[in-house]
Amino acid sequence: MLGGSATYFSVSARYFSPVKIVAVIGEDFPASHLAFFKKRDIDTRGIITKKGKTFRWEGEYSGDMNEARTVATHLNVFAEFDPVIPAEYKKTPHVFLANIDPRIQERVLRQIPRPRLVVSDTMNYWILHKRRQLVRQLPRVAIALFNEGEAKLLSGQPNIVQAAQGILKMGPRRVVVKRGEHGALLFSRDSLFCIPAFLLEKIIDPTGAGDTFAGGLIGYLSRCRKCDDAALRRALVYGTVMASFTVEDFSLRRLASINQRDIQERVKEFERRHKL
């Protein structure tokens, strides 16, 4: 099925703002998937096609729906990915560096001279194997995203508050900790914001929830053109609400079928449920 960080992020963010993808696909990538992006007016000029097969991930969830167990990862054309940012992309103000080798994230940033906001994601593999490069990059990042285990691994702190504070010392202006069905945390040097997830009666597949969350978060910040504490809190609500759609079905089925009214209604319901 169609998936991947760029896919979930783009479809989510596109509800708020124009989106330009940078990615690599293989010759096997179905034309219908590319048509899917174009139909949604997502800029695909940064998608390059290489000889070989597209990246493919296989995973399973059992019991704890917050963390997937990887069954197989086929890097394929992704292994040699060296992103070239098209000229039309160079003035992009909001940049999301999805989970990839931090050296590649660095090469992307070098090609975008003055972004207003950079948000990064990562995973345990890079924290363990490319730690130096990852840490070197953090001062350039406005918001660094982690799940709970990643934040603890990078900081060496078993407590999540201390873990986030340890990472803030490495340079990012803010740290966001994604906790799956338990919500998300936003840390800055002097404040902490904490929201639960949007509780659902039925969860089909959590794959893509994290990238969908990032799409709602950055999409919202891009649309409202602010990045103060109040805007960031709203952005976390939007990220949470967007992710709640993704998990309601496989692949992009649910996320791609909603409209602005669905989003607004769920944001209102979220507010009703969490008003102190």
Added chain:
Amino acid sequence: MLGGSATYFSVSARYFSPVKIVAVIGEDFPASHLAFFKKRDIDTRGIITKKGKTFRWEGEYSGDMNEARTVATHLNVFAEFDPVIPAEYKKTPHVFLANIDPRIQERVLRQIPRPRLVVSDTMNYWILHKRRQLVRQLPRVAIALFNEGEAKLLSGQPNIVQAAQGILKMGPRRVVVKRGEHGALLFSRDSLFCIPAFLLEKIIDPTGAGDTFAGGLIGYLSRCRKCDDAALRRALVYGTVMASFTVEDFSLRRLASINQRDIQERVKEFERRHKL
């Protein structure tokens, strides 16, 4: 160390309202512990002393601090407990039925003619072995407390929203699901309220957090003399804040050393952290 549901509950609730304990102790119960309750102006006339040893629980936490593993339970004098409610207690408006055999909970309620509010707690053991008695009792309960696993076990539903809705059909007016470090949920037939826990930099021992939470919740409701949706939401905040003190040290060390100002400051900090 001093512990137990009645202890944590009473000390927590006493910050808000007068408290009367009903309990049984053995001849080994230190006089200093009884003096501790009296000093805090907690009514101990419902504590009876029986021949033998006091109930004793031993547990450990490893990794997941949300659920304890029981190492040993010595029922001792608790095995034959048949609570007799003193005459002076019979007009108590707010009753907390802590985790105990549902037949004993029933016998307590029979001795208190017209309580304004009854809150109950339970555990997996009673759900598995005294299910019929437990379910028979639920219609008399205004707020039924569960942790996530208990709610799923009682309802037979793996999704927490469906689990709570299933339990509401059994008769309690509200269901509260305690999720440890992930906060708490309040369900009524037509609304859902969801709050995170108070994030801490250091957690020493979660033992007693659930009963401390119940103490803050009922203590607050007793003080404000309301039980509408707004009061209940505030009550959950107070329960959450009180529990956050308990887990900061062993036994009652931290919970018993705070004052009204500590509580108000933490409630304010909680509001700052969770304002949407």
